[in-house]
Amino acid sequence: MQLALFWIFSILMLAFALGVVFLRNPVSSAMSLVMTFVALAAVFVTLDAFFIAVVQVLVYAGAVMVLFLFIIMLLDLRAEKQRKVRPSAWLGGGLVVGGFMAAITQVVAGWPALHHTKPELSDPSFNDVAGVGFTLFRDFNLPFQIIGVLLLVATVGVVLLSRKELK
Amino acid sequence: MPTLAHYLLVSGLLFSLGLAGVLLRRNILIIFMGLELMLNAANLSLVAFSRFNLLPNGLPNYNAQVLVFFIITVAAAEVAVGLAIIVALFRAKQTTHVEDLNTLKF
Numbered sequence: 001m002q003l004a005l006f007w008i009f010s011i012l013m014l015a016f017a018l019g020v021v022f023l024r025n026p027v028s029s030a031m032s033l034v035m036t037f038v039a040l041a042a043v044f045v046t047l048d049a050f051f052i053a054v055v056q057v058l059v060y061a062g063a064v065m066v067l068f069l070f071i072i073m074l075l076d077l078r079a080e081k082q083r084k085v086r087p088s089a090w091l092g093g094g095l096v097v098g099g100f101m102a103a104i105t106q107v108v109a110g111w112p113a114l115h116h117t118k119p120e121l122s123d124p125s126f127n128d129v130a131g132v133g134f135t136l137f138r139d140f141n142l143p144f145q146i147i148g149v150l151l152l153v154a155t156v157g158v159v160l161l162s163r164k165e166l167k
Numbered sequence: 168m169p170t171l172a173h174y175l176l177v178s179g180l181l182f183s184l185g186l187a188g189v190l191l192r193r194n195i196l197i198i199f200m201g202l203e204l205m206l207n208a209a210n211l212s213l214v215a216f217s218r219f220n221l222l223p224n225g226l227p228n229y230n231a232q233v234l235v236f237f238i239i240t241v242a243a244a245e246v247a248v249g250l251a252i253i254v255a256l257f258r259a260k261q262t263t264h265v266e267d268l269n270t271l272k273f
Contacts, residue, residue: 006169010177017181020200021188033200040207043177046169047218048227052210052235059239064203064246071250072196075257093190097183104179108172117168118218122225135229136236147240154244161251 006046013039026077030068037061048121050128174215182208195256195263199249206242210235 016039019032037060044053108114136144181204188201217231257263 003169006173010173014177014180014184017184017204020197020204021184021191026194026196029197029200033203036204037207040181040211043174043211044214047174047214049214049218049232049235052214052232055236055239056210059243060203060207064243067246067250068196068200071254074254075196075263077194077196077263089191093187096190097187100186101179101183104176108175108179111172114172114175115170116219117170119221120225121221121227126226131226131229132232132236135233139230140233140237143237147237151240151244154248158247158251161248161255 002046006043009039009042009046013043026072027069030065030072033068034061034065037065048128051132171215171219174219175212178208178211178215181205181211193265195253195265195268198265199246199253203242203246206238210238213238 013036016032016035020029020036023029023032037056041053041056041061044050044056185201185204185208188204189198192198192201213231213235217228220228222228253263256268260268262268
């Protein structure tokens with residue numbers, strides 16, 4: 001059952017990721033990206049990471065993609081549809097991606113420790129959000145505060161960047 | 168049951184698709200979407216490692232999930248700043264096609 005769910009959502013995710021790369025219309029690419037993120041959240045659920053799955057849907061499929069679609073509609077991008085991809089780009093992209101996948105398959109195939117199934121959890125009804133929260137606020141408190149400063153800096157930067165006259 | 172190898176291969180495929188998007192597409196917005204795909208592939212590996220390497224108390228290793236949380240936050244900030252830069256670029260040059268942006272080319 002779990003294997004079937006894993007394959008369904010992985011194949012869905014990879015199919016929509018293919019759509020992101022190969023669809024010509026930027027709006028179709030963005031909608032495929034939303035579906036990729038939702039399928040990835042489902043894959044997170046098969047790994048018992050419920051909090052991360054919810055955050056994935058809220059932040060990525062919600063906030064980030066709304067921003068993307070908003071910008072696509074702000075800029076009028078219809079003229080971009082006709083352009084062709086150069087053959088040298090196809091060749092370079094194919095070589096780099098093929099080499100990367102070959103390296104990963106080689107490593108995964110030659111490492112027997114990776115081929116065990118999931119170990120059983122000691123407490124099947126564990127509280128996922130409490131675990132993430134305790135780790136975040138106890139062991140990673142300083143990075144958490146720094147990330148708050150980073151968000152503030154990003155907000156100020158975006159407001160400055162999107163003013164009409166850049167000095 | 169899926170093994171860690173399954174998850175790592177799916178994550179590698181997702182990363183390759185993002186990389187292909189960055190290398191093949193010439194629209195700066197699609198390049199940005201490829202970057203997001205690559206970040207998500209890294210997140211998938213981290214969550215898989217967290218579930219397959221349990222702590223001594225038999226629960227997932229939450230350090231990896233907190234790192235994923237930080238990656239999602241940084242990615243959101245990065246998207247906001249990047250899209251603001253793209254809008255500023257579009258105002259100046261009227262294009263989102265990377266081959267039209269060759270002012271810095273030697």
